[in-house]
Structures are given as structure tokens and as C-alpha cells.
Amino acid sequence: MMIRKAEAADLPAIRKIHDAAFGGPGEGRLVADLAADGLDTLSLVAIEDEAVVGHVLFSPLLVEVDGKAIRALALAPLGIAPAYQRRGIGQLLARAGLAEARALGWDAVIVLGHPEYYGKFGFRAALTAGFKAPFQGPAFMGLELRAGALSGEKGRIIYPVSFGIDEGEGVSAGA
Ligand SMILES: CC(C)(COP(=O)(O)OP(=O)(O)OC[C@H]1O[C@@H](n2cnc3c(N)ncnc32)[C@H](O)[C@@H]1OP(=O)(O)O)[C@@H](O)C(=O)NCCC(=O)NCCS
Structure with missing residues (x-):
């Protein structure tokens, strides 16, 4: 298994992975x-058997903590081809992306996903619990790449329009 930066030519394969992993076209x-x-700030693919079998994307997100913008990324989506799931590829992709984001000087990463994973x-x-954001709940999580980046009295998170998120507040993301 190899991880490398995604290229423009990988897009059709990447879309197929997400369509299959998520069972619909939304993430692709x-x-x-x-x-x-x-x-598509940080886009990594996992290659196995000479094919793209997994993909993770990190894109910039507007995050303000106590009125100051920090350098934050959204981790979305992360998808592994069904036949290749539960072999550690998702973890490797996520960890590789987070390491690269840290090396590039990003302050924090936000994700909506399975809390255990x-x-x-x-x-x-x-x-992220105290933030004004389109999601709340256990599935809406933050990770500090710079210590203390997300700590403050208050904050807000605004997603780019591509996410198709209503700016209504307090949508429960469930678990
Ligand atoms: C979720 C996903 C990215 C994980 O990647 P992966 O390569 O299959 O998983 P890994 O091998 O890295 O990790 C496996 C471990 O993670 C956990 N795990 C995997 N999928 C999980 C899920 N949906 N919910 C909770 N835990 C999960 C399990 O504990 C598993 O351990 P096990 O093998 O001992 O049971 C992948 O399964 C996938 O694409 N799923 C469909 C799309 C999706 O739900 N994406 C995540 C959006 S938040």
C-alpha cells in the first residue's frame, strides 16, 4: 500500500471510491x-494493486476563536473502497493527512464523523462544543495541531458553500 498526493487525473477514481463507500453521490x-x-488543499490517495482504493480530503474552513481567524481545515470526506475496508488504510490515510497538515502549519482540523473512529x-x-456552528453533538469534533488553537471563550465555524450546509444553527449531527 502506498499513499501519495492526489492528482487531477485521479478524480474519476476518487469519486467512484466515495460513491461506493458512502452508497451515494454526495461525498464524491x-x-x-x-x-x-x-x-482541495490536502488530498491524498491510497494505492493498492495499482488502483486508488482510498481517499481523504482536507479543505480550508473559516474558524474564528475569540474573534480571530485560525488556520483550520475540514477533514471530509474519508472513504475506503468497500473491499479494502478494515485493513488499516483509513487510519493510515487520516494519520498521513494530519501529519502533513501539521507540517504545513495548520492550526486545527474539524471533522463530522464516528466519535470512536x-x-x-x-x-x-x-x-468544538461551545462553537457557533452548523453541527453540534458527539460526532462534531475538533483536533488541535497547535496546542490551544481551539480554546477560547467562544468561536464560530463556517463551511464553504460546496458543503451545502444551511447556516441554521444547532443541527444535531447525532452520533
Ligand atoms: C470509516 C472508514 C473510512 C474507515 O476506514 P477503514 O480503512 O475501513 O478502517 P481502518 O482499518 O482504518 O480502521 C478499522 C477500525 O476502525 C473502526 N471502524 C471502522 N469503520 C467504523 C465505523 N463505521 N464506525 C466505527 N468504527 C469503525 C473499527 O474499530 C475498526 O477496527 P476493527 O477492524 O478492529 O473492527 C471506511 O470504512 C469507510 O470508507 N467507510 C464508509 C464511509 C464512511 O463511513 N466514511 C467515514 C465518514 S465519517
């Missing part, structure tokens, strides 16, 4: 829309 379309807007990488719902 999100990747294409973010790439079209130049927001993302908790392993250090994501915590408590870090």
Missing part, C-alpha cells in the same frame, strides 16, 4: 466541487 460530488473551487486520532467533541 463534494470532492469535485471543492477541487473546482481550488479548495476519529477519537483514535485525538479528535474531541469538547473542543
Whole structure:
């Protein structure tokens, strides 16, 4: 298994992975829309058997803590081809992306996902709990790449339009 940066030519394969992993076109379309807007900041693919079998994308997110913008990324989506799931590829992709984001000087990463899965990488719902954001609940989590980046009296998180999120507040993301 190899991890490398995604290239423009990988997009059709990446979309297929997400369509299959998520059982619908939403996540693949999100990747294409973010790439079209130049927001595919950190995009990694896992290669096995000479094919793309997994993909993770990190895109910039507007995050303000106590009125000051910090350098934050959204981790979305992360998808592994069904036949290759539960072999550690998702973990390797996520960890590689987070290491690269840290090396590039990003302050924090926000994710909406399974608390158990993302908790392993250090994501915590408590870090985003007080934020004005389109999601709340245990599945909406933050990770500080710079110590203290998400701690403050108050904060807010605004997603780019490609995410298709209503700016209504307090949508419960469930668990
Ligand atoms: C979730 C996903 C990215 C994980 O990647 P992966 O390569 O399959 O998983 P890994 O091998 O890295 O990790 C496996 C471990 O993670 C946990 N895990 C995997 N999928 C999980 C899930 N949906 N919920 C909770 N835990 C999960 C399990 O504990 C598993 O351990 P086990 O093998 O001992 O049971 C992948 O399964 C996937 O693409 N799923 C469909 C799309 C999706 O739900 N994406 C995540 C959006 S937040």
C-alpha cells in the first residue's frame, strides 16, 4: 500500500471510491466541487494493486476563536473502497493527512464523523462544543495541531458553500 498526493487525473477514481463507500453521490460530488473551487488543499490517495482504493480530503474552513481567524481545515470526506475496508488504510490515510497538515502549519482540523473512529486520532467533541456552528453533538469534533488553537471563550465555524450546509444553527449531527 502506498499513499501519495492526489492528482487531477485521479478524480474519476476518487469519486467512484466515495460513491461506493458512502452508497451515494454526495461525498464524491463534494470532492469535485471543492477541487473546482481550488479548495482541495490536502488530498491524498491510497494505492493498492495499482488502483486508488482510498481517499481523504482536507479543505480550508473559516474558524474564528475569540474573534480571530485560525488556520483550520475540514477533514471530509474519508472513504475506503468497500473491499479494502478494515485493513488499516483509513487510519493510515487520516494519520498521513494530519501529519502533513501539521507540517504545513495548520492550526486545527474539524471533522463530522464516528466519535470512536476519529477519537483514535485525538479528535474531541469538547473542543468544538461551545462553537457557533452548523453541527453540534458527539460526532462534531475538533483536533488541535497547535496546542490551544481551539480554546477560547467562544468561536464560530463556517463551511464553504460546496458543503451545502444551511447556516441554521444547532443541527444535531447525532452520533
Ligand atoms: C470509516 C472508514 C473510512 C474507515 O476506514 P477503514 O480503512 O475501513 O478502517 P481502518 O482499518 O482504518 O480502521 C478499522 C477500525 O476502525 C473502526 N471502524 C471502522 N469503520 C467504523 C465505523 N463505521 N464506525 C466505527 N468504527 C469503525 C473499527 O474499530 C475498526 O477496527 P476493527 O477492524 O478492529 O473492527 C471506511 O470504512 C469507510 O470508507 N467507510 C464508509 C464511509 C464512511 O463511513 N466514511 C467515514 C465518514 S465519517
